[in-house]
Amino acid sequence: MDRKQFLQTLGISAAAVVFINSIEGCKKPDLTKKIDFTIDLSSSQYSDLNTAGGYAYLNGVIIAKTSNGDFIAVSQACTHEGCNVEYQLAQNDFVCPCHGAKFNSSGGVMNGPANTALTKYNISLSGTTLRIFA
């Protein structure tokens, strides 16, 4: 292999790696995987969850604290085009900042353009350990 062939091969390989990585970045979360994890509410990483209206993202799930102190959890990816939804305390719902879809606290669609509900997850609290599971 001469120098020119080597550089061509190297360039094609680099382009293939960039292309494959860009495809991976566009993948929507795998909603078929089983959700079952815990978080420690005493950790500074989740300090937002100590305040009503606070929310956090983990493992494709948005976990939010409601005004009455309960926690709710739904899939974080909007079912329209996959943007991360945000929790709104005053309305106790989730809104998508990309195109304005709204979902109720159970994940049901209130406003389009999304037409499929978010997945709602179960929550249990033991001490400062919050379990989120399907």
Ligand code: FES
């Ligand atoms: S991605 Fe959420 S409304 Fe479009």
